[in-house]
Amino acid sequence: MYLSTESLLVILLVGLVAGWLAGQIVRGTGYGLVGDMVIGIIGAFIGDWLMPQLGLHLGLGIVAAIINATIGAVLLLLIVRLVRGGGGGWRTGWRRR
Numbered sequence: 001m002y003l004s005t006e007s008l009l010v011i012l013l014v015g016l017v018a019g020w021l022a023g024q025i026v027r028g029t030g031y032g033l034v035g036d037m038v039i040g041i042i043g044a045f046i047g048d049w050l051m052p053q054l055g056l057h058l059g060l061g062i063v064a065a066i067i068n069a070t071i072g073a074v075l076l077l078l079i080v081r082l083v084r085g086g087g088g089g090w091r092t093g094w095r096r097r
Contacts, residue, residue: 011041011044012041014040014041014044015040018040018044018069019031019035019038019039019041019073021066021073022043022077023035023039026077039073039076040069043073043074047068047069047070047071048072050072051071
């Protein structure tokens, strides 16, 4: 599989925007440049798998990709929040209060 530089930049841009949006929706703040990008890219994979399972198709283009990745990233963050107990956040780590 060949991935051009432009394709890689689009993937990173979509991941960054989607991760930032998901952070705003779920927590109210972002997770930093790298954190937003990772969350957005993983969310894009989740969204690409989930949307066809639900029979939803958002269309083509970068806006549809961002929406799709954001939906997946929000679901990812909600699942992480449920697993971690809902409190704290990324900054508190694994320490107990």
